[in-house]
Amino acid sequence: xxxxxxxxxxxxxxxxxxxxxxxxxxxxxxxxxxxxxxxxxxxxxxxxxxxxxxxxxxxxxxxxxxxxxxxxxxxxxxxxxxxxxxxxxxxxxxxxxxxxxxxxxxxxxxxx
Amino acid sequence: xxxxxxxxxxxxxxxxxxxxxxxxxxxxxxxxxxxxxxxxxxxxxxxxxxxxxxxxxxxxxxxxxxxxxxxxxxxxxxxxxxxxxxxxxxxxxxxxxxxxxxxxxxxxxxxxxxxxxx
Numbered sequence: 001x002x003x004x005x006x007x008x009x010x011x012x013x014x015x016x017x018x019x020x021x022x023x024x025x026x027x028x029x030x031x032x033x034x035x036x037x038x039x040x041x042x043x044x045x046x047x048x049x050x051x052x053x054x055x056x057x058x059x060x061x062x063x064x065x066x067x068x069x070x071x072x073x074x075x076x077x078x079x080x081x082x083x084x085x086x087x088x089x090x091x092x093x094x095x096x097x098x099x100x101x102x103x104x105x106x107x108x109x110x111x112x
Numbered sequence: 113x114x115x116x117x118x119x120x121x122x123x124x125x126x127x128x129x130x131x132x133x134x135x136x137x138x139x140x141x142x143x144x145x146x147x148x149x150x151x152x153x154x155x156x157x158x159x160x161x162x163x164x165x166x167x168x169x170x171x172x173x174x175x176x177x178x179x180x181x182x183x184x185x186x187x188x189x190x191x192x193x194x195x196x197x198x199x200x201x202x203x204x205x206x207x208x209x210x211x212x213x214x215x216x217x218x219x220x221x222x223x224x225x226x227x228x229x230x
Contacts, residue, residue: 034214034215036215036216038217045208045220045222046159046217047218048218051213051214052214052216057218089158089159091159091161091217093215097175098172098173099172100172100174101164103160103161
């Protein structure tokens with residue numbers, strides 16, 4: 001299982017919007033609507049922010065949104081806030097080798 | 113509110129077996145529609161899915177770890193476990209347990225650091 005591809009880092013100023021991409025293949029991101037996004041602050045466990053491409057769990061701000069086009073999924077954060085500075089990981093169901101899950105390498109978001 | 117808590121040895125010698133348990137509180141591990149998963153994160157690196165066990169007892173493992181991994185459930189204790197055999201320094205990581213659906217992972221345990229060293 002190859003990891004999904006994410007940019008190593010992205011940055012934005014407070015109030016701006018940023019988008020993090022997550023590229024896979026037709027065996028994972030492109031083939032299923034089972035993409036999730038996680039936020040991880042230093043020393044903390046990851047927190048689910050988006051599931052099934054674009055669904056937000058209860059309690060997650062509507063400033064976070066997800067989408068997908070072909071083999072690439074995206075997480076958009078609007079109205080950036082200082083507290084959004086964290087690592088973000090995407091994941092997807094994969095049908096390659098085994099019926100499991102593959103993660104992206106992670107993206108460090110810096111709020112300038 | 114469902115909570116998960118990992119426990120187990122924080123130091124394991126090379127070639128030995130890593131054993132961790134995840135205690136589930138605030139809900140039943142036998143609830144349908146969910147599976148129970150282990151995920152790890154080497155220091156300073158990204159997340160790696162290890163595997164999960166479904167309500168039915170079926171298990172699915174990361175192909176890169178499949179020959180060394182066993183995930184099991186103890187319904188009487190409302191907990192599930194991870195065993196990873198023949199460990200090396202490359203298995204040093206924070207190990208997380210999580211409930212899985214769709215599949216997405218939520219919630220997560222706080223994580224426990226396991227160091228492989230003699």
